[in-house]
Amino acid sequence: MAETIRELVSEEEVEKRVCELGRQISEDYAGRQVHLICVLKGGVFFMCELAKRITVPVSMDFMSVSSYGDGTASSGVVKIAKDLDESLEGKDVLIVEDIIDSGRTLSYLIQILEKRGPKSLKLCTLLDKPERRVKPVTVDYVGFNIPDEFVVGYGLDYAQKYRNLPYIGVVEGVE
Numbered sequence: 077m078a079e080t081i082r083e084l085v086s087e088e089e090v091e092k093r094v095c096e097l098g099r100q101i102s103e104d105y106a107g108r109q110v111h112l113i114c115v116l117k118g119g120v121f122f123m124c125e126l127a128k129r130i131t132v133p134v135s136m137d138f139m140s141v142s143s144y145g146d147g148t149a150s151s152g153v154v155k156i157a158k159d160l161d162e163s164l165e166g167k168d169v170l171i172v173e174d175i176i177d178s179g180r181t182l183s184y185l186i187q188i189l190e191k192r193g194p195k196s197l198k199l200c201t202l203l204d205k206p207e208r209r210v211k212p213v214t215v216d217y218v219g220f221n222i223p224d225e226f227v228v229g230y231g232l233d234y235a236q237k238y239r240n241l242p243y244i245g246v247v248e249g250v251e
């Protein structure tokens with residue numbers, strides 16, 4: 077059976093929630109600069125949209141880690157494909173992710189970044205699948221809690237496809 081996509085969170089709902097998160101973050105970081113870290117590739121759409129809604133000064137850096145390859149199951153091994161360009165020393169750092177699933181990627185990343193001397197380190201994710209957690213992760217800002225289904229769109233891929241969908245959908249018809 078060919079794979080199909082069933083809409084889970086509409087484009088309008090995502091936009092509304094991203095605005096709310098931007099407002100909340102702007103309040104929480106009032107009087108400070110926030111250093112956003114985008115976890116590539118999945119986090120890129122969310123970070124760009126979120127950054128536009130934040131009203132305190134923003135700086136950004138990018139990191140690429142990967143554990144899913146082309147399938148729907150985590151390999152359990154997190155690889156850093158591209159490290160940050162800048163130091164985190166003394167910065168108020170906010171990691172921006174598309175999804176926390178097993179928690180393996182973020183628990184690994186937080187462990188590494190905490191050692192780099194940020195003044196604060198928080199985590200913002202568009203989607204959270206708490207049922208699937210294998211490694212505990214403290215999430216400070218969540219867009220939507222979602223059920224245990226493999227989702228795509230708004231940066232999330234299945235075999236590198238569907239990242240460009242403007243909504244969140246569930247992939248159906250795959251193993």
Ligand SMILES: O=P(O)(O)OC[C@H]1O[C@H](OP(=O)(O)OP(=O)(O)O)[C@H](O)[C@@H]1O
Pocket residue numbers: 115116117118119141142143144145150173174175176177178179180181182232233
């Ligand atoms: O909580 P976990 O089970 O670790 O899963 C979440 C991670 O998996 C996905 O990245 P992926 O490794 O597929 O890389 P990508 O962002 O380039 O698609 C997603 O973007 C998160 O980074």
Ligand code: HPA
Pocket residue numbers: 144175177178225226227228232233234
């Ligand atoms: O549900 C998902 N979709 C796409 N990528 C992912 N990486 C972890 N979980 C997911």
Ligand SMILES: [Mg+2]
Pocket residue numbers: 118144232233
């Ligand atoms: Mg992926």
